[in-house]
Amino acid sequence: GKRLRPALPAAVLVLAGCEGRQSALDAAGVSAQEILATSWILFIGGAAIFLVVMALALYAAFVRPERFPGRSAWVIGGGILFPVITLTALQIHEFALARRLATLAPEPAFVVEVTGLMWWWDVRYLVPGQEPLRAANEIVLPAGRPVELRVASADVIHSFWVPSIAGKMDMIPGHVNRLPVVAQRPGLYRGQCAEYCGAQHALMAFDVRVLPADEFDAWMAAQRRPVPEPATPELARGRDAFFALGCQSCHAVRGTEAEAMTGPDLSRIGARASLAAGTLPTRVETIAAWIGGSQHIKPENRMPSFDVTDGETLNAMAAWLESLK
Numbered sequence: 001g002k003r004l005r006p007a008l009p010a011a012v013l014v015l016a017g018c019e020g021r022q023s024a025l026d027a028a029g030v031s032a033q034e035i036l037a038t039s040w041i042l043f044i045g046g047a048a049i050f051l052v053v054m055a056l057a058l059y060a061a062f063v064r065p066e067r068f069p070g071r072s073a074w075v076i077g078g079g080i081l082f083p084v085i086t087l088t089a090l091q092i093h094e095f096a097l098a099r100r101l102a103t104l105a106p107e108p109a110f111v112v113e114v115t116g117l118m119w120w121w122d123v124r125y126l127v128p129g130q131e132p133l134r135a136a137n138e139i140v141l142p143a144g145r146p147v148e149l150r151v152a153s154a155d156v157i158h159s160f161w162v163p164s165i166a167g168k169m170d171m172i173p174g175h176v177n178r179l180p181v182v183a184q185r186p187g188l189y190r191g192q193c194a195e196y197c198g199a200q201h202a203l204m205a206f207d208v209r210v211l212p213a214d215e216f217d218a219w220m221a222a223q224r225r226p227v228p229e230p231a232t233p234e235l236a237r238g239r240d241a242f243f244a245l246g247c248q249s250c251h252a253v254r255g256t257e258a259e260a261m262t263g264p265d266l267s268r269i270g271a272r273a274s275l276a277a278g279t280l281p282t283r284v285e286t287i288a289a290w291i292g293g294s295q296h297i298k299p300e301n302r303m304p305s306f307d308v309t310d311g312e313t314l315n316a317m318a319a320w321l322e323s324l325k
C-alpha cells in the first residue's frame with residue numbers, strides 16, 4: 001500500500017503520454033488497432049511466461065529441489081515443446097496479420113503519393129477522374145474509407161510512420177511501397193520520419209487530419225479552387241513581396257504564377273496545423289520567423305533564411321500565406 005504511492009503519479013504521467021497525437025497505444029486506424037492488439041498479446045503473454053518461469057525457478061531452488069534434477073519431462077516440455085508451439089502460433093498469427101494489413105484496401109477510394117525529402121513531405125492526391133492535387137507536410141484522410149498510400153523518397157531512405165493510424169513503411173529512393181490505410185476516428189494525428197536521414201531527421205514530422213467522410217468531400221472540392229485574391233491592401237502587399245523575393249522559384253501556390261515543384265506546395269498553408277514539417281504551429285508570427293530565420297530554426301534545410309528582408313515585409317508575406325486557407 002504505502003510504499004507504492006510515490007510511483008502512482010509517475011505511472012499516471014507515463015500513461016497520459018500515450019494518449020497524444022502520436023501514439024501507437026491510441027489507435028485511430030484499422031492497422032493501428034491490429035498492431036496494438038498484437039502488442040498486447042506479446043506483452044501479456046510474455047509477462048505470463050516470465051512469471052511462470054520465475055515461480056518455477058524459485059520453487060525448484062528453494063521449495064522442492066529434489067523434484068527437478070534430471071527430469072527430462074521439464075526439459076522436453078518447457079524447453080522444446082512449449083517454445084515450438086508458442087512461436088509457431090505467433091508466426092501463423094503474424095503471417096495472417098501481415099496479409100490482412102497488406103490487403104486492407106483492395107479497392108481504395110483514392111491514392112495518396114507521399115514522397116520523403118530532406119526534410120519534408122511532398123503529398124499528391126490521385127483521385128480517379130480528377131487532376132492530381134498537390135500539398136505538403138499534411139495528409140487529409142476520410143474516416144472509414146480505404147485509401148492507398150504510395151510512399152517513396154526523392155533522396156535518402158526515410159520511413160513513414162503515423163503510429164495512431166498504421167505501422168511503419170520505409171521510403172526508399174527509386175521504389176514505391178504501398179501502405180493501405182483505413183483511418184477510423186476523426187482527429188489530428190502526428191507522423192514522424194522513423195529512419196535517420198541527416199541533420200534534421202528529428203524535425204521531419206507531419207500531420208494527418210482525419211475528417212468525417214462527408215466533410216472530406218467538401219474539403220477536397222475547396223482545395224481545387226484557386227486561392228482567393230488578397231482581401232486587404234496589406235495582404236496584397238504580402239503577396240507582391242512573396243513574388244518580389246522570388247519564392248515562386250521553389251514554391252507553388254495554386255491559381256497564381258507560382259508553380260515550382262522544388263519546395264513544399266504552399267496552397268492552403270494557412271489551413272495546415274503546422275509549418276516546416278511539423279516544426280512550428282501555423283501562425284503569422286511563426287511563418288514570418290521561418291522565412292526570416294529558417295536556417296536558424298532548422299539548420300541545413302534547403303530554404304535560405306531571408307534575414308535581409310525587413311520585419312514589416314516578412315509580416316505582410318506571412319499574413320498573406322496564413323490567409324491561404
Ligand code: CUA
Pocket residue numbers: 116117119157158159193194195196197198201202204
Ligand atoms: Cu527523413 Cu528521417
